[in-house]
Amino acid sequence: MRFFYSIPVFFVVAVAAGAAEPVRDHDIVAEDYFSIGTITGLAASPDDQFVAYTEMRWEPPAEKRNTDLWVVSTKTQEVSRLTFDAAGDTSPQWSADSKWIYFTSSRKRGDDDKPPYNGKKQVWRVHSDGGDLQAVTRLKGGVNGYQLSHDGQSLYYTVSKENVNEDQWKDLREEFDKLDYGHGVVKHTQVWKLDLRSWRKEKIIDEKRVINEFAVSPDERLVAMQTTPTGDLITNEGWSTIDIYNIETKTTSSLPDKQWREDAPSPYGWLLGLTWSSDSRSLAFRCDFDGYPGEIWVAQFSEQGHTLTQQIKRVDEVYAGGHLEWVPGTHDLCFGGEDHARSRIYRVTDIRDGRQGETVVVTRGDVSVETFGINRSGDGIAAVMSGLTHPPDVFTMPSSGVAEPTRMTKVNPQVDTWKLPQIKIAKWTSKDGTPVEGILELPPGYVAGTPLPTVIELHGGPTSASKLRLRFWIYGRVLFASRGWALLSPNYRGSTGYGDKFLTDLIGHKNDRDVADIMAGADWMVQQGYADPDKMAVMGWSNGGYLTNCMIAHTERFKAASSGAGVFDTVTQWLAEDTPGHVINFNQGFPWDRTEKMQKGSALYAIDKCTTPTLIHVGENDPRCPPAHSKGLYRALHHYLDVPAELVVYPGTGHGLTKYKHRKAKMEWDLKWFDHYVLGETTEEEKPEPAVD
DSSP states (O other), X not given: OOEEOOOOHHHHHHHSTTOOOOOOOBOOOGGGGGGOOEEEEEEEOTTSSEEEEEEEEOOTTOSBOEEEEEEEETTTOOEEEOOOOTTOOEEEEEXXXXXXXXXXXXXXXXXXXXXXXXXXXXXXXXXXXXXXXXXXXXXXXOOSEEEEOTTSSEEEEEEEEEEEOSSTTHHHHHHTTTSOOSSSEEEEEEEEXXXXXXOOEEEXXXXXXEEEEEEEOTTSSEEEEEEESSSSTTHHHHSOEXXXXXXXXXXXXXXXXXXXXXXXXXXXXEEEEEEEOTTSOEEEEEEEESSSXXXXXXXXXXXXXXXXXXEOOOGGGOEEXXXXXXXXXXXXXXXXXXXXXXXXXXXXXXXXTTBOOOEEXXXXXXXXXXXXXXXXTSSEEEEXXXXXXXXXXXXXXXXXXXXXXXXXXXXOGGGGGBOOOEEEEEEEEOTTSOEEEEEEEEOTTOOTTOOEEEEEEEOSOSSOOOOSSOOOOTTSTTHHHHTTOEEEEEEOTXXXXXXXXXXXXXXXXXXXXXXXXXXXHHHHHHHTTOEEEEEEEEEEETHHHHHHHHHHHHOSOOSEEEEESOOSOHHHHHHHOSOTHHHHHHHTSOTTTSHHHHHHTOSGGGGGGOOSOEEEEXXXXXXXXXXXXXXXXXXXXXXXXXXXXXXXXXXXOOXXXXXXXXXXXXXXXXXXXXXXXXXXXXXXXXXXXXXXX
16 A cells, blocks of 8 residues: 655645745744655665655654654656554665665564564665565564665664684683673674565675675676775775675675875875776776765676776865766766755766766756656656755756756755845955855845844865755754855865865875864955854854864954864864864874874964854764863863853763754754844843842
8 A cells, every 4th residue: 555645735725736935924833844854875776767866854852853754756757655553664775676665674562572673774675665564584683784785685784793802812712702892803794685576685795894785797706895894984994995706706805096095195095985887897886985985986897806996086076975876778977966055966977997988977966865766668767856955855867968967856855934134155365365155044025235144054074065055954054044154165175076186185284274264254254244253153064063163263253153063172082083084184193203293284283363152062972072171161161161061961872963952952042142142142041130229
C-alpha cells in the first residue's frame, strides 16, 4: 500500500491549476526553524519513473530529528511517504527492476535484543508503493555500509570485527579489555556478499583492514576500498590508501599514491568518493585537503590490472568538493563543484587514456546543489537543490545541461508564506587589494541607506564557503534579517570557490589575512550605509568560532560576540583535536618547529585586549574543537579580564548540536545576548523599578 503525506492546505492551493500563490505575511521567528524538513539523500529509479529520497525532520516530542524514506513520481510529482519508524532510514538504492528500494535503518522494538529490531543498523527494503517492508540483513552487530550489485541479484555489505594486535602487550590488552588504548585494538572490516535469490551469504574480504568506503565494479570483478590502518580519524589524513581487491584471483593491490601524497602540496589528504564507470574500467575518487584545492583522480584498468591514474583538470579552478558519479554508458564524469558561492554539477567528458574532453556546466544560475544521482540510461539527473526562495528540494534535469531543472517536491510549503530576507552577493576589497565576496542578508522591505544593527557571521572550515541560497540556520542566517538586522557572511581568504590562490593565500597567514578580509567587510557595510557602526556583533561556529575569538582580540568594534566551538590556542588544537593535519597544513609544520607562527595564529596571546561581551558555546564531547578552548576563553574573560562572558556547555554533544533543546537554546541565547549588548535592551528582571512619589 502507498501512504500519503498530510500536506498543509495552503500547499494544495498553491499547486492547484490557476491558483494564486500564498501571501508572504508570516514574520519568521526562531521556532520556525524546527518546521523545516531537510533532504539528506536521493536515488533515481532505473526506469526513471521515481526518485527515492530521505527526509529528516523534527517530530516532537523526540529531541532529535528522524529520517524517513519517500518517493516522488517524475511524471506526476505525486509524493509518497514509505516509512514511519523512528529509526533513521538512510542511503536509498534501487533494485535493477525498479520494484524495490533498499535502505539502512536502526529499528528498535521495546526491549527486543534480537536483530533486526535490536537498534543496530541493518539493510531493509520496501516496495516502491510502500508495501512489503523486509529486513534484508539480520546481523547481531549490524552493518557498516552496503551496495547492491549492478544486476540487483546480490548485496554486498561490510561488518566490523575487533582484533587485538599480536605483540608483547596482547595478553594485557585482552585481560583489561574494558579499557581504551591508544593503539593495538582495531575493529577491522569484512566484506560479505548476500545472494538475494538463495539468501546465502559468503565472506569476500577479511584482510585485517579498516574499510571506510567500498565500491564494487559493475562486472563484480573488482572491489575498490578506501582503507586505513586503524579506525581513528587521524589515519584518514595521510595514511589512507585506495586498495583494489580482485574477487577472481583473491588478491589485493594498492594504487600508487605518489600523486596525492608525495607530489601533493600536503601529504595529509582525505581520500573519498569511490565510483566505478559502467564498463568497470575507470575508478574515480577525490582527495580533499585542509587549506588546499581538492582534486579528482581517475584510475584506469584493463584485464591485466591497473594501467594509469590521471588527475582531472579543473576548468577555471572550480573547487571540486562534492559527489562524484559516472554517466552510464559513457566515459563522462559528473561532480559537485563550487564557483563564487554557487554549488553546481559539472560534467567532464571523454575521460580515457590520460585525456579528457570539455567540461560542461549542468546546473546554472543562483542554485546550490547538495547532492545528485544519475538514472540508469544516463540521460537524466535527479538533484537536491536550494535557491534564494526555498530550502533544498528534489529537481530533475537532463544530464547534458541543455534544459532547466524541473522541481519535483515542495518539502517545506510553509516557507511560501514567510517574509524572506533579501539575499545577494556583497563585494569589497581587503587592505592588500584582494577582492573579497560574501553573502549579504537584509530584512524584507529594507529601504536603501538605512543603517541597521549588523551581525558578521563567519563560516567554518575554513576550507568551505557561505553559499548564495536561502539557509535558515542556527548560526544566524535568515533569523537576524527577519528581526530587522543586516547580516554579512564573508567568504574570507581560504574559502572555496574563488580560485586556487584565494584558497591557499591563508596557508601560513591565519589570524592575519582572514581577519583583514572580515574587517574590510565590516568597514564596507558601514560605508554602504547598511550597518550602524555603533551596533555591530560577530558570531561563528568551529572555524567561525576561532575567527570570532581572533576578532574580539583584534578590535573593540563589536559590541557583542558569540563564539561557538572555537579554537583558542593552535598548539592545544594540534594536541587534542581528531584531525591534526588541519593545524599542520595551515602552519606549515609542527608546534616544535612553528612555535612563533602558531602563537601568532592564536587568539589566546592577544586576548588581554578584548573588551567585547562574549557568549561562548561548546559541546561537552567535541572532538574537533575540544571544550578546553572554550573553557579557557571563558576563564580568561570572566575570571581574569573582567569582560562580560557566559559559557554554555551542551551535555553529551559533539561538534554539532543535534538536539531540539540545544539548538533552541543556542538561538535564544544569541538573540538575547545581542539584544542586550548591541541594542541595549534589558530583560524584565533588569529593568529598574518605576519611581514612586
